[in-house]
Amino acid sequence: MSGNHRGGGAMAGLIVVLLTVYFTTFSYGSPTILSDLNAPKFRHSRLAKSAIQRQTSNEEQSRLWTPLEHQGWKPCTKSDAASIVVAKILNATLVIPQLEVNPVWQDSSSFEDIFDVDHFINALKDDVAIVKELPDEFSWSTREYYGIAIRPTRIKTAPVHASANWYLENVSPVLQSYGIAAIAPFSHRLTFDNMPKYLQHLRCKVNFQALAFVPHIRQLGDALITRLRFPPSEDNMVSNNYLREVTDLKPKQGVGKFAVLHLRFDKDMAAHSACDFGGGKAENLALAKYRQVIWGGRVINSQFTDEELRSQGRCPLTPEEVGLLLAALGFDNNTRLYLASHKVYGGERRVSALRSLFPLMEDKKSLASSEERALIKGKASLLAAVDYYVGMHSDIFVSASPGNMHNAMVGQRTYNNMKTIRPNMALLGQLFLNKTLTWPEFQESVIEGHQNRQGQIRLRKPKQSLYTYPAPDCMCQA
Numbered sequence: 522m523s524g525n526h527r528g529g530g531a532m533a534g535l536i537v538v539l540l541t542v543y544f545t546t547f548s549y550g551s552p553t554i555l556s557d558l559n560a561p562k563f564r565h566s567r568l569a570k571s572a573i574q575r576q577t578s579n580e581e582q583s584r585l586w587t588p589l590e591h592q593g594w595k596p597c598t599k600s601d602a603a604s605i606v607v608a609k610i611l612n613a614t615l616v617i618p619q620l621e622v623n624p625v626w627q628d629s630s631s632f633e634d635i636f637d638v639d640h641f642i643n644a645l646k647d648d649v650a651i652v653k654e655l656p657d658e659f660s661w662s663t664r665e666y667y668g669i670a671i672r673p674t675r676i677k678t679a680p681v682h683a684s685a686n687w688y689l690e691n692v693s694p695v696l697q698s699y700g701i702a703a704i705a706p707f708s709h710r711l712t713f714d715n716m717p718k719y720l721q722h723l724r725c726k727v728n729f730q731a732l733a734f735v736p737h738i739r740q741l742g743d744a745l746i747t748r749l750r751f752p753p754s755e756d757n758m759v760s761n762n763y764l765r766e767v768t769d770l771k772p773k774q775g776v777g778k779f780a781v782l783h784l785r786f787d788k789d790m791a792a793h794s795a796c797d798f799g800g801g802k803a804e805n806l807a808l809a810k811y812r813q814v815i816w817g818g819r820v821i822n823s824q825f826t827d828e829e830l831r832s833q834g835r836c837p838l839t840p841e842e843v844g845l846l847l848a849a850l851g852f853d854n855n856t857r858l859y860l861a862s863h864k865v866y867g868g869e870r871r872v873s874a875l876r877s878l879f880p881l882m883e884d885k886k887s888l889a890s891s892e893e894r895a896l897i898k899g900k901a902s903l904l905a906a907v908d909y910y911v912g913m914h915s916d917i918f919v920s921a922s923p924g925n926m927h928n929a930m931v932g933q934r935t936y937n938n939m940k941t942i943r944p945n946m947a948l949l950g951q952l953f954l955n956k957t958l959t960w961p962e963f964q965e966s967v968i969e970g971h972q973n974r975q976g977q978i979r980l981r982k983p984k985q986s987l988y989t990y991p992a993p994d995c996m997c998q999a
Contacts, residue, residue, distance in 0.1 A: 534697070535701040536615050536704065537702070567959075568963055571959075575854075586917070593999055594938075594978055594996040596991075596997075610689065610720075614649075614650040614652055617632055619631070620632055621706075630902040633735075636732055644731035645726070648726070655701075667703055676705075679706075679710040692704070713981070713986055721995070724988075741889065744889065744893070749883065777857060778917075780847075780918070781859045781908075781918050783862070783919065784862040785862065786838070786866055788811060792820075794835065828954060832947065832950055833950070834947030836946075837921065838946075847879070850968065857883070859912075862884070905926070917941070919942040920942075929988060932991050936991045945974060981993070
């Protein structure tokens with residue numbers, strides 16, 4: 522997200538940008554044009570039966586929960602050189618970004634609602650001039666103003682991964698003529714390649730240091746984390762005062778470990794994948810109708826068979842399949858698992874398969890009272906921000922499917938050298954197609970196929986985002 526703020530500078534003009542919030546890929550409040558059907562409890566019953574009865578040794582548990590060893594890299598943002606980068610590009614002042622209202626999530630939360638603006642400005646004060654709102658002489662520059670007609674101060678043609686020279690050639694003249702330029706859309710509109718190191722370092726500083734959530738999100742997140750690490754006794758369950766009380770609790774049994782599972786399995790994803798999730802003809806028909814309603818039936822995956830899609834790793838993992846993956850990796854039924862998700866296609870019947878494998882699974886609703894969640898209720902971006910915060914402080918993070926949230930979390934945890942499990946989608950798709958596979962065979966294949974997918978440093982390749990792959994741009998070899 523921080524890559525969207527590179528358009529501002531420090532002197533002679535104002536840059537206004539419209540951004541899309543990526544936290545909503547946690548699937549909050551997805552529209553339900555068609556009612557969810559009852560999903561099967563277990564599709565892979567043979568594997569599930571063995572997984573429920575699984576036993577894990579102390580050695581396996583120790584290996585699983587041991588933090589990553591130092592990998593020879595450390596965070597590195599050389600802000601002393603970054604102070605000249607934006608002036609070199611546009612010589613402008615950045616106005617706090619405006620966030621686009623996603624037509625699916627319908628969340629009108631502003632940048633200020635999600636991020637600590639004072640921290641953002643202070644963290645970058647030596648690098649770029651930032652103002653919270655437009656000066657009076659530019660008060661006419663609003664979303665509504667740009668929405669009703671073509672305006673000479675709006676830049677809407679910025680190509681994806683544009684070079685710095687593109688901005689000098691196309692935006693600087695607008696700034697010089699009008700004193701202001703509004704750039705929208707602005708997501709992924711600055712290249713990651715062939716850029717000066719000081720520009721890359723500034724991007725790193727924004728993404729990994731300047732962006733911090735507002736205090737009430739951090740406070741609720743800290744309370745959830747404390748409850749996961751130190752489960753309350755029955756005589757100290759959630760109450761109206763629990764948010765204040767829990768942070769003062771001193772556990773008797775020591776610090777507990779927990780994992781966060783980002784489970785993205787909403788109706789949109791299920792329908793768009795064109796995969797068969799075991800719900801029979803009725804479910805397949807409902808998803809086909811949904812594809813027709815939302816995308817006019819234009820879904821590329823529809824031309825492939827379910828077997829082809831799974832073999833290519835193009836089918837999102839169901840709650841049951843994610844549970845089997847975790848069980849095979851060594852997570853036992855005493856694992857404190859936090860579910861970062863909201864609406865799962867198939868409802869509780871589908872989630873119950875995962876819960877059968879991990880009975881200590883929690884989420885925001887089970888850990889916090891409705892009063893504590895009042896400030897984030899019905900706001901997709903804030904709900905996802907809380908889950909992101911909890912995920913950033915977990916011992917292990919697992920993302921069931923690729924996506925914007927997955928990419929952001931992988932990058933952040935790589936930057937901090939934290940264990941993060943990336944499912945091998947193609948391998949798992951092939952394993953789940955094999956109905957004769959025994960639990961030992963399944964487990965052996967899963968463990969072998971994920972040995973190098975648990976947070977190991979991967980150097981960024983050309984065209985890849987430094988927000989997902991922070992080394993070597995944002996990290997130095999120690």
